[in-house]
Amino acid sequence: MLLAASAPPLFTELAILLVAGTLIAFVSSRLGVVPIVGFLAAGTVIGPSGVGLISDIDLVNQSADIGVMLLLFTLGIEFSLERVRRLASLFLIGGTVQVGLTTGIVAGVVAAFGVEWRTAVFTGLLVSLSSTAIVLKVLAERRATTSPVGNVSVALLIFQDLAIVAMVLAVPLLGGQITGPADVLIAFAKAAGIVVAVIVVARTLVPAVLQYVSRIQSGEVFLLTVLAICFGTAYATSLLDVSISLGAFLAGLMVSESRVAARALGEVMPLQILFSATFFVSIGMLLDVGYLARNLPLVVGLALAVVVVKMLTTTAAALLVRQPRAVALSGALVLAQIGEFSFVLERAGEEVGLVPAGLADGTDAFIAVTVLLMAFSPFGARWGQSLAARSDADRRARQRAHPHDGDAPQFDPSEHETLVDHAVVNGFGPRARRIVSALELAHIPYTIVSLDPEAQRWAASTGRRVLVGDVSRHVIAERAGLRDARIALAVDSPPSAVEQFARIAREHNPDIAVLAWAADPADAADLERDGLVDHVVAERQAAHDALIAHALGHFELPEPDTEAVTHAVLHTELGPDSTADDGIDDGDDAYRHEDDGADPGKSRT
Template sequence: MLMAASAPPLLTELAILLVAGTLIAFLSSRFGVLPIVGFLIAGVVIGPGGVGLIGDIDLVDQSADIGVMLLLFTLGIEFSLDRVRRLASLFLGGGAIQVVLTTGIVTAIVAAFGVDWRTSIFTGLLVSLSSTAIVLKVLAERRATTSPMGNMSVALLIFQDLAIVAMVLFVPLLSRQTTGLADVGVALAKAVGIIVAVVFVARTLVPAILRLLARHQSTEVFLLTILAICFGTAYVTSLLDVSISLGAFLAGLMVSESRVAARALGEVMPLQILFSATFFVSIGMLVDARFLASNLPLVIGLALGVVAVKLFATAVAGVLLRQPRAVVVSSAMVLAQIGEFSFVLERAGEEVGLMPAGLQDGTDAFISVAVLLMALGPYSVRFGESLAARFETGDSDDWRDRPLDRSALEPDPGEHEPLRDHAVVNGFGPRARRIVAALELANVPHTVVSMDPAAQQWAAATGRTVVAGDVSRQFIADRAGLRDARVALAVDSPPFAVEQFARVAREHNPEIAVLAWAADSADAADLERDGLVDHVVAERQAALDALIAHALGHFEVPEPDSEAVTHAVLHDDDSEDDRPSP
């Protein structure tokens, strides 16, 4: 029976999508093309407008929706309520200016060609939205999400994602449908009510639940709880006729208020990568390759027009809010494309008889322009950064350097400059605490990585920073700076955990020195046998003494200073428990 059973439709479609998408993305990367662009190209090739490998696009679209949800969920975790509050002037003022101005300019241009004013406004709304998925992906890869340019870009994107709720409700009005302004007001009131409820829950219930789960240190239960918060909140918002994407973003904000936000982000990131790839491939599948080939001059012309309008509108928003020239230029380039939520709005317009620009092939033209600009999006970010660097050197102390809300442009207080040539201490047991104390006394830069809630409490009480999560997760390893570290220490873990940590450290940084503690000489010999660990100690007092000396020696701390630090840290060592912690 098992041999005769056929594969479920979703498995078939996803298997084709992932295999073809991975192969084409790999080939694209060999020619220097960014992965996002490769996924879009893969969608064009395997979609109905290409060779037609995918038959049921609806199933793929459902997976793509999950990708958008997880993308906005991770954005919410990284943002936090405090950061949203600091960016209020940017996303309310700047977002409104950018959306209204873009919509107005496009409406005027389309109407000038004799198109009905309702269709013209609809087209303007489509163009006003930028790609949250593209921008966040590129900013995250360049570690620029919390930079001044990232702050302004993401603030405007948040406004656009909120505005899509009103836009979808407004579209039937343009086609003389029955929806009235009262319905729009009710929907907006629902959205406000949901936001208020989320703020309350985020400040009270969610942090307590996550702290309780973190004490048990069960990765499976923790991940399921995080996903339950994401999908549960999105489902509740959908019941209230509010965007599931907005619900996912609000769920992320709830998690961001917990001390284990970084760990949550690390756990969710692999799923986000998987479903985000599905999303980009699904967008590419919408393109009709034959239409694009036969109307290439028209598509390029429309794309250039869209870029010009969005550059102007975003720049005006930045100037009116008195942002630095470098931030204005780079943000304008980042947002100069059409977003994924424009496809949602386009489908809503199609249901009531509205076509982009009133063209007979308006939908195909719109999709082709949008995907073309999405494919160029990652390169526009790079170009924007280079332009910003030129403007930055020419900025003087004038109004451009005095934004209305300077705090909105400053990096998130929770973010720190990445360390280099530092020590990474994995875990926070009794020996790790002494290692950290020794590193602090010797002024050696270091990072602590731990899933232990006690480490988070210690960090909060003392003003220090602990990266909460499993260092085997790529995101957590990046936060800890393993790639640029000089020494990695695992001193409170059983042998199998030490070996896993050593492998992760070597994968990120082959030159790193790995130091460890073992319960006995047999375990120490096993760890050193394969060369994963450079030095293992396996005694009590003498072991920790030697381990501190080895660690400080890698940072060229003079021997007299090293001895003084060791004595200061270990003078009461006998009172501590030396048992390995989980």
């Protein structure tokens, strides 16, 4: 019977989509093009206007909708209410100017050709949005998310992502579905009520729930809880006639207020990558290659017009908030495309009879222009970053020549500081605490990564910050800075966990030094045999002095300074677990304090 069973309809489409998308994305990556462009190309190739491998686009669109929702959810986690607050003046003033000017200019131009004003405004709203997914991906790859250009881009994207709420609410009005002012007030009252409810729940309920679930130390339960918050909030907002994408974004903001937000992001990111790839492939499938070939001059002309308008409006918005000219121009290049949420808005407009620019084939033209701009936007972002880098070098040269002169004030950096040549400490057990204290005394930067709720609370009580998450997740490893770290330490985990952590560290940074501790010399020999771990301190006692000496030695600290730091640390009471030997006995109990061995589903005792 198993051999006679047939695959469900969606399975066939997804199998073709994933195989073709992966192959084309791999080729694109080898050519130096971001994978998103490869997904767009894959959709064009396998879609109805290509070789026609997939004919039922509706099934793919259902998965793509989940991709949009998860994309918004992860963006909400990364933005956080605190980051929104910190960039408030930039995204409120700059965002209002950018979206307002773009909508006004486009609407004016379209109306000049005799198009009805409601349709003209709808077209302006479509053009005003930029691609959050592409821009953040390009900035992250160039490690420029917290740069001046990154701050401008992220702030304007935040405003656009929040403005989509008002736009979705305005579409029925533009389509003539809402006739009275009372309906408009009710719609905006719903939106305001949802936002207020999200802020209240984000500050109270969600952090407590996630913290409680994290204590169970079950990766499966934690992941399901995070997804339940995402899908549950999205469904609740849909009951109030608000987009599920917006609900997912608000759910992400709620999760962002928890200490375990980074872990939640790491757990959800693989699903987000899968379904987001489906979304971009589905966009590529919408492109009518025949229409593009027949109307190539028109599509290229419209695309160039969009770039010019967005360059002007984004530059004006950035200059208005006193950004340097080079930063404004660079940010304009980064944001000079039409975003993925414009498709969400276009679908909403289609339901009420609105067509882009009022053209008979307006939807085909809109899709062709958007896909074309998405495909070329990584190159524009690259040019923008190069321009910003040259400007930054000139600015530093001027500051050296005139130390009292400066450019316009810059905005605060992200909470995730970029570290180089630092130490990554996996886990925060008793030995790690001693090493962290030594690093602090030696003024050596470090990052702590841990899944243990007790370690998180202990770190918080001593004023230290812990990156909560599983280092095997790519996003957590990136935030910890494994790629640019000098040393990675796993000194409170069992050998199996140390080996897995060492493999992860080597994958991100082949030159990183890995330091570990083992209770038994045989375990130490096994760890060092394959060259994964550079040095293992293997003694029945804690051997804190040896661990500290080896850790500081990788930072070329003079021997007298190393001895002074070691003496200061070993004679300082660090906390409730800091006894002479940290309560460490022979046998398996030697690892009872910490086990952050990159296995979130494994319970620790």
